[in-house]
Amino acid sequence: MIKARVTVTLKNGVLDPQGKAIEHALASLGFSGVGSVRQGKVFDLELEGADKGKAEAELKAMCDKLLANTVIEDYTVSIT
Structure with missing residues (x-):
């Protein structure tokens, strides 16, 4: 069994309204010093073989x- 993690993020230059909303929410909760937030998604998969x-x-x-x-997102694959 092979375990893998795929991380998907927005490409540089693509607007990230969800990341911006998280950034503002963190500031309103008192977390200062957060310069920029970009959100993404992670998939953990198990493959046979x-x-x-x-x-x-x-x-x-x-x-x-x-x-x-792939028009607006990059991804990385890591196999463990």
């Missing part, structure tokens, strides 16, 4: 087809 190369290729295909909107 032991071939890490094949798993990485499959994970990238999953991201390109479903998990990330």
